[in-house]
Amino acid sequence: METRAQKARLRSELKDRRTALTPRELQVAGDAAARLITQLPEWKQAKTVCLYASFGGELPTDALMMVALLEGKRLLLPRVTNKTTLVLHEITDLATLQPSRLGIREPKATAPIAPLAEAGLVLLPGLGFDAGGRRLGFGGGFYDRLLAKSPRKTFLLGHAHAFQLVPRLPEEAHDIKVKAVATPQGVIRCRAR
16 A cells, blocks of 8 residues: 555656646757657667657657658557547547547547557656656556557657656556656666666
C-alpha cells in the first residue's frame, strides 16, 4: 500500500508543476525535445513510430507528429476504447484527430488499426520517470496494458519536462520500463537494474 501512496503523492506534485507552465514555456520545451528526438538513431531507423497527442501540461507533440509525417514515417496514435484499453490507429493527417470524452485528441474509430509490434519507436507520456526507466503514469494502467505486448526490440522512449525526472520511482510488478527519456535538455539513456 505504501507504493500506491508514494505514487499518489508524486502524481499530485508533478501535475501541479506541469500546470504552472505557460503555453509559451510548453511550446519552447516541446520544440526542443522534438529536435533531440529526431536526431536519435532509433528515430532515424524507425519506419513506424507510435506517438501521442499531448494534453494539458505535457510536452507538446504536434511538431514531432508533423516531422514524422513529413519524413514519410508511418504514424500511429492511441485511442481509448471501452474506458480501459488503448488501440493504435494509423494517422496521415493531424486535422482528422478529434477530442475524446476527456478532451484528448485521438484518431477516429474508423482510422486503420495497427499493432504495436509494427512500431520501431514508441513515445510515452508520463508524470514522472527515473534513470532506471521506471515510469509514473496517471494510474489508469492504459500504457502498461498496451506495452505488456510490446516486442523487446521496440524502443520505448519517455517524454517529459526535466523536472519530471526523479531520483527513484516506486515500482510495481506490472510497470513497464522505458529505454530512454527525452526532455528539452537532453536524452537520458536508462540503466538496467
